[in-house]
Amino acid sequence: MSDIATYSGRRSLRNRFGYEERSAIFFLAPVMAVLMSVAVFPILYSLYLSFFQIKLTRPNRTPFVWFQNYTDLFTNELFWTSVRRTVVFSIVSVVAIAMIALLVSLLLNQNFRGRRVLSTILLVPWAIPYVANALMWKWIYDSGYGALNGLLYQLGFIEDYVIWLGDQDKTLLLIANAFVWKEVPLATILLLVTLKSIPADLYQAARVDGASVWQRFVHITLPSMKPGFMLVMIYETMMAIRHFDLFFILTEGGPGHASHVLSWHIYVETFRNLSFGSGAAMSYVLALVTFALSYLFIRTLGRKV
Amino acid sequence: MSETRTDSAQTAAAGIDYRRRQRLSRLAQKLVIFLCSVVLAFYVLAPISWLVSSAFQTEAEIVSVPPHWIPENPTVKNFTAIFGATEDEEITYETRSGVDPAAGGFIPSTAKDLPKAMWNSILVATLVVILNLLVGVPAAYAIAKIRYWGRNGSVYFILTTRVIPDIALVVPFFLVIRKLGLLDTISSLVITYLAVTVPFTVFILMQYFEGLPDELDKAARVDGCSRFQALIRVFLPLSMPSIVAVVLFTFLTSWNEFLLALMFTQTSASQTLPILLAAFTSDFTVSFSFLNAAGVLAIVPPVIVAIIFERYIVSGLTAGAVKG
Numbered sequence: 001m002s003d004i005a006t007y008s009g010r011r012s013l014r015n016r017f018g019y020e021e022r023s024a025i026f027f028l029a030p031v032m033a034v035l036m037s038v039a040v041f042p043i044l045y046s047l048y049l050s051f052f053q054i055k056l057t058r059p060n061r062t063p064f065v066w067f068q069n070y071t072d073l074f075t076n077e078l079f080w081t082s083v084r085r086t087v088v089f090s091i092v093s094v095v096a097i098a099m100i101a102l103l104v105s106l107l108l109n110q111n112f113r114g115r116r117v118l119s120t121i122l123l124v125p126w127a128i129p130y131v132a133n134a135l136m137w138k139w140i141y142d143s144g145y146g147a148l149n150g151l152l153y154q155l156g157f158i159e160d161y162v163i164w165l166g167d168q169d170k171t172l173l174l175i176a177n178a179f180v181w182k183e184v185p186l187a188t189i190l191l192l193v194t195l196k197s198i199p200a201d202l203y204q205a206a207r208v209d210g211a212s213v214w215q216r217f218v219h220i221t222l223p224s225m226k227p228g229f230m231l232v233m234i235y236e237t238m239m240a241i242r243h244f245d246l247f248f249i250l251t252e253g254g255p256g257h258a259s260h261v262l263s264w265h266i267y268v269e270t271f272r273n274l275s276f277g278s279g280a281a282m283s284y285v286l287a288l289v290t291f292a293l294s295y296l297f298i299r300t301l302g303r304k305v
Numbered sequence: 306m307s308e309t310r311t312d313s314a315q316t317a318a319a320g321i322d323y324r325r326r327q328r329l330s331r332l333a334q335k336l337v338i339f340l341c342s343v344v345l346a347f348y349v350l351a352p353i354s355w356l357v358s359s360a361f362q363t364e365a366e367i368v369s370v371p372p373h374w375i376p377e378n379p380t381v382k383n384f385t386a387i388f389g390a391t392e393d394e395e396i397t398y399e400t401r402s403g404v405d406p407a408a409g410g411f412i413p414s415t416a417k418d419l420p421k422a423m424w425n426s427i428l429v430a431t432l433v434v435i436l437n438l439l440v441g442v443p444a445a446y447a448i449a450k451i452r453y454w455g456r457n458g459s460v461y462f463i464l465t466t467r468v469i470p471d472i473a474l475v476v477p478f479f480l481v482i483r484k485l486g487l488l489d490t491i492s493s494l495v496i497t498y499l500a501v502t503v504p505f506t507v508f509i510l511m512q513y514f515e516g517l518p519d520e521l522d523k524a525a526r527v528d529g530c531s532r533f534q535a536l537i538r539v540f541l542p543l544s545m546p547s548i549v550a551v552v553l554f555t556f557l558t559s560w561n562e563f564l565l566a567l568m569f570t571q572t573s574a575s576q577t578l579p580i581l582l583a584a585f586t587s588d589f590t591v592s593f594s595f596l597n598a599a600g601v602l603a604i605v606p607p608v609i610v611a612i613i614f615e616r617y618i619v620s621g622l623t624a625g626a627v628k629g
Contacts, residue, residue: 020453023532027447028459030440031507038500039466042477049476107341118342120615121349127611128353128604129561131579135586135600136356139593147355150372161370181352186622193623242470245563249586263472270476271568280476287473294468 043287050281056274069281079282081257082265085172089261090240093176093183097236098229100180101187106221108188109195126185134249137178141165141250165251168258175246175259183239187232194228195221238293242286262286353604360384360597367594383598386412387419412595413588415581418573419599422581425491429577430559432495437506437555438548440499445510446536450522460511467504471564474500479568489571497565502555509554512624513547514540550621553614557607578603 050069054062073079108119125133140147143163152158165171198220206216244263247253253260253268266286270279359367361379448459478497487493517540525535541548563579570576576584582599585591611618 020451021455024447024451024453024456027443027451027532027536031444031463031503032459034436034440034499034503035463035466038496039469039474039504042474042481042500043469045477045481046473049480103341104345107338107345110338112335112338112342114342118346119619120612121346123611123615123618124353124608125349127557127607129563129579129582129607131561131563131582132356132600132603135582135596136352138586139359139597140352140355142593145368145370145372145593147352147372150370154371181348189619189622238468238470242472244472248563248567249583266472266475270479276476276480283470283473283476287470290468290470290473291465294465 046280046284046287049277050284052277054276054280056276062277065277069278070285072278073282073285078257078260079265082260082262085257085260086241086262089172089176089179089243089259090237092173093179093240094233094236096176096180097183097187098232100184101191101232102225102229104184104188105191105195108192122185122188124185125182128182130182130245131249133178133182134246137174137181137246138165138250141174166255168255171251171255171258175250178246178250179240179243183236187236190232190235191225191228194225198224234293234296238290241289356597356600356604359594360601362594364592364594367592383412383595384602386416386595387598387602413585413591415573415584416595418576418581419578419602421573422576422578423602425575426560426577426579429491429494429498430556432491433498433502433559434552434555436495436499437502437551441503441506441510441551442541442548443536444507445514446532446540448507448511449514449517450519450540451532463504463507466500467508469500471501475564475568478565482569488569489575490569491575493569494559494562494566494575494577497569498559498562501562501565502558505558506551506555509551509621509624510544510547513544517543546617547621547624549614550617550624553610553618554621557610560607 051064051066052062053065053069104122108115108122141164143149143161143166146164148164149158149161153161164174202220202224203216206220211219242263243261244267247259247261247264248267251259253264262282263286266279266282269275269282355374358374358376359372360383361381362373362376363378363380363382366373366376366378444463447453448456474497482488482493482497487496521539521543522535525539526532530538561579562577563583566577566580567583570580582596582603585596585599
């Protein structure tokens, strides 16, 4: 990317709109038009909306309230609950995803028979819809006839069937488990790329120096995987803090407010309380957090390229 | 002399010992790999197998405690209820044969909407794929091969649009779409799905075009091709792998999308498969065996695609996410 910068830097101002620019505009116009109308415009419109008090129940009264939708958030107990739930959910999920993906990628980096079959199987959770994933886990966790109860019962770990999703302490973790199951494949693929990019001479040199398997892992593999890890952590954090589908189908924010995460809170505020102004304000907060994360994301990537 | 002989005997013994140890450690390594593979395969496949297994169980069987892991009397009733229903013969609580209403086993009257929802999903996904290629291919070509002023800027712009969370777009989209009178139409979905697919499309294609030599572009231009002809005749045929990857991702993203469809669809005219599935799950009277059958229908197409095109998907994911 640096060569592009120096190239365009050399061009004088007079030349800035030459032949190249004109043909580029021809090719870029459609994509710019699309992104302007479905990404830039909505995000700006959303900022505008967040300064109004818009209740669909009172469509003719939409006063301009400046930052009140934002300042109200500081005193909104439920909003902060949802932020806490989102943080817990994201941390648990991302750490679990990174650790499982590390183990799986180390396994798939070995040469053994059946490796290709295994990596194809691994794509399955990535490919299926989140709604189907949610339905599947809802059925597994089912208190009456679910597989989790059945398995634990048959193995003798539990005496009676447990209402898993009804337990406030476990709900968030159970949903995180469903999320992790679906996200591990992508994280594994990303880590595998970094693993494959480690030069083999490094390992050979270490072996000559008498480093054990464990020493080679700690001193070569782990440090070389740092960029891959950063990528996985940031990307999965972005996915986790905005996640909605599982919460909608598995618990609807319950029991109590045990799984009342930010995205669910935004949904309830907007489409159940029909308060579009404050809904827009909250989703703007979420968007800003994501932008901050993505800045890190792009910087990490930029260093790699 | 005798000393040297014992010496060499010792080294020989040590050599045998060393070789045996090496063989043992290789065996141990193989065993560890095998065990890990089994654990991984179980972790991935067990939940899905359970879903599939219970989709083929009868109502009486699915409520057994402890559960039957493999159906004893497999049945395809759930699937015939979905595909066999006609307008005049609705399959409902009352008309479903052989089931005691008191024992549950409710197949919702909306079961017959499932094929329609699948069709909607396919239609939306196909249109989104076509639009993505139409706007994405030229843009990726321009970014990769034309040295114009502001190239870095356009790359960062597209990167930024890629990370906008979908939930932040829901409120403005809803108001605009309502104003345009597009609520509950296929087109509302096609338009809004562009926001979540186009940036990724441009990214993957751009990566691929950048990997093709600049000389191709120059040679085509010297031979009298316009830029557009160079793209169509030279680059497009060469970039099929990335086009395949883009088609797959876009199709799967649209097929799987839930949040936007939840906001903009209301009736079977535009409801996609995930929406109908979600509606079934929130209805407590719907039998789980029926629910799982619907779930199986939703996962079969993406799973087939993933298995057939594994190579393209993995290379596309790594290009789009890692180098991006």
